[in-house]
Amino acid sequence: MPFSADRSPDARRPGEGAPGTIALYPMSAYTRGIRKPGQFHVIRCGDDQQDRLGGLIPVPHRHDFFEIIWVRQGTGLVRSDLRTYPVKPRTLFFTSPGQIHSWELAAPAKGEIASFSEEFFAVNSDQPGLLAKMPFLYNGEADPILHLDAAEGRRIDQAFAQLHEDAGPDAAGRDDFVRAHLTILLTLGRQFLDRRSPGIATLPSADLLTRRFRVALEEHFPRLLEVGDYADLLRVSRTHLNAHLQAETGRTASEIIHERIVLEAKRLLAHTTLTASQIAYRLGFHDPSYFGRFFRRTTGQTPGEFRDRARTDLLAG
Secondary structure: OOOOOOOOOOOOOOOOOOOOOOEEEEHHHOOOOOOOOOOOEEEEOOOHHHHOOOOOOOOEEEEEEEEEEEEEEEEEEEEEEEEEEEEEOEEEEEEEEOEEEEEEEEEOOEEEEEOHHHHHHHHOOOOOOOHHHHHHHHOOOOOOOOOHHHHHHHHHHHHHHHHHEEEEEEOHHHHHHHEEEEEEEHHHHHHHHHOOOOOOOHHOOOOOOHHHHHHHHHHHOOOOOOOOHEEEHHOHHHHHHHHHHHHHHHHHHHHHHHHHHHHHHHHHHOOOOOHHHHHHHHHHOOOOHHHHHHHHHHHHOOOHHHHHHHHHHHHHH
């Protein structure tokens, strides 16, 4: 499960959480009473189940699961990590585990939300690497939002209608149907993205070891920060892991870990009131001054400079 600033076990409802921290809402908090809690849920905004979900949450928060959010009707803003995006009718939005996001809508939105864990999606999948092919997931190459035209919107409506139909009854094959419909929704998003940015949706996907490393990093961050720890988890040598990642991504395992540290630091600086020293300790630094030097060397800004600019940018949209 990805690291969260407030990682309290009782973070269950939108808006809860210690002051200055980011609430983590686990899948299990949303799926009470569903046949397989912690696996997936599908709702229509406006249904009675919206109270269980809490709607589109206005305070910064994050999940330990993926979400596909279809805003059929609604206007406003969504803030995702360090960017602010406009929301308008026919907005398709994706969230990945660990991403910090919040919603500022002019009125309650109408649409659909499909949420699922990576474990659920990967089980018995014919394409276990499909998630890695989606450039709008895992802090990928593309923004996690698409504004669709009417024809594209109808296709998303059709896909969600079929998903609702097949996700309802507790019948044989239900989970496989849900995985198939989630695959359709993700692939439609990838297709629509390619129409807007040709080539970005067809970039080579990560190979298996690279994907396993990234998944392990999200799962164990920031508890494990050493390359050797991940080499042990993946049952390869440290040398092999570094060489493989260098060849596949152009970066060593250590460099990718450092990038993940910087991303988390940026998230916490932008979205919480934690001091730079508190953030340093949360990220495994024993000396806050070293964290400050590390951050400045990597980003060209001090933590304070980054916080001021990031908050200004987020408010400006």
